[in-house]
Amino acid sequence: MERVFEKASAKINLTLDVLGLREDGYHDVEMIMTTIDLADRIELIARGDEKIVIECNEGFVPTDQRNLAYQAAALLQQKADKPVGVTIRIEKRIPVAAGLAGGSSDAAATLRGCNRLWNLGLSLEELKLLGAQLGSDVPFCVQGGTALAKGRGELVTTVPNPPKVWVVLAKPDLGVSTAEIYQQFSKHEQQIEPKTAMMLQALEKGSLSLVCQNLSNMLEPVTVQLYPEVRRIRDCMLRAGADGVLMSGSGPTVYAIAQRRTRAQRINNSLRGFCRNVYIVRLSSTSFMIN
Structure with a gap:
């Protein structure tokens, strides 16, 4: 077979x-x-x-x-x-x-x-x-x-890959509709400065600090307003020493960037008790090929 x-x-x-x-x-x-x-x-x-x-x-x-x-x-x-x-x-x-x-x-x-x-x-x-x-x-x-x-x-x-770092993912126990988030965004457009061009420069320079400074998601304020759990996870990660924190896509998963494994573990430990779905992963940045 x-x-x-x-x-x-x-x-x-x-x-x-x-x-x-x-x-x-x-x-x-x-x-x-x-x-x-x-x-x-x-x-x-x-x-x-x-x-x-x-x-x-x-x-x-x-x-x-x-x-x-x-x-x-x-x-x-x-x-x-x-x-x-x-x-x-x-x-x-x-x-x-x-x-x-x-x-x-x-x-x-x-x-x-x-x-x-x-x-x-x-x-x-x-x-x-x-x-x-x-x-x-x-x-x-x-x-x-x-x-x-x-x-x-x-x-x-x-585009160039970001520097290799640890990533802590945390997904609150809820699902988010992408369509709903975009609808809410259209109703209450947020005045957030686009960051993609600056992120490109950060990647070209290979600078982790600039990458973390320019993490940006225009949908995040909408999702945070609808689902306060997302903000709580963000705040917890920052208090635990994350180098950078951002919600991915329309959410609700939030990730933290940590340069060292020990810091990633500390962030992971800080989320115990109110977020069950937590993962410590690496950036793979691997492209697929056709053989």
Whole structure:
């Protein structure tokens, strides 16, 4: 039985600037994202029929057409010159609805994996274009590494990786709707200075202090207002000595940057008691390749 394995890496935002509402109803954004070494494990097994079957160890994840990985496989089925099917086994490690692109990364891994499984021969750029049909974060997740994303997030350009540091992730016990956060942002636009250009300069200089100074997410004040738990986690991380703190995506996950493992552990310990989902990870900044 033919099968392939893919790694579906989570991402964090170093910046997220919302530039305005587009005619298609989405928002124009400029953001810098980078991958971390928290990842789902995707196993893709060729089938003798044309079915797409999703199996997942996480009960909250849909296993039908609502799943982005299902949609990714269905999209690639149209590129095959013969009938193909696949069983997709998803071992979730990335928290669900957390602002870490878990679903998008699973879809991206499915695109890369089915491309190999079915010998389609599509390039990384072709897979990114297909991924843009599935979601704004999928093209970045197809590529991985560190990148500047524009438009809805689908225009992805590689940029220098940040310095290697420890990252403490903390997700409060709640889920956040990205659509709701953007709607609230549109109603009460925050006057926050865009930081993506300055973050690019920080990355080009390889300066961790400048990276930490320019961490910015225009959606954070909206999510914090709706979910005070996010602010409490931020404040706790800062008191514990984090070099930089930011909410990722539309939230609710907050991350802290720590230059040393001992400080990362101190931040982790400070969150005990009021946040169950805490992870100590590294920046992986690894780009995916097509063999």
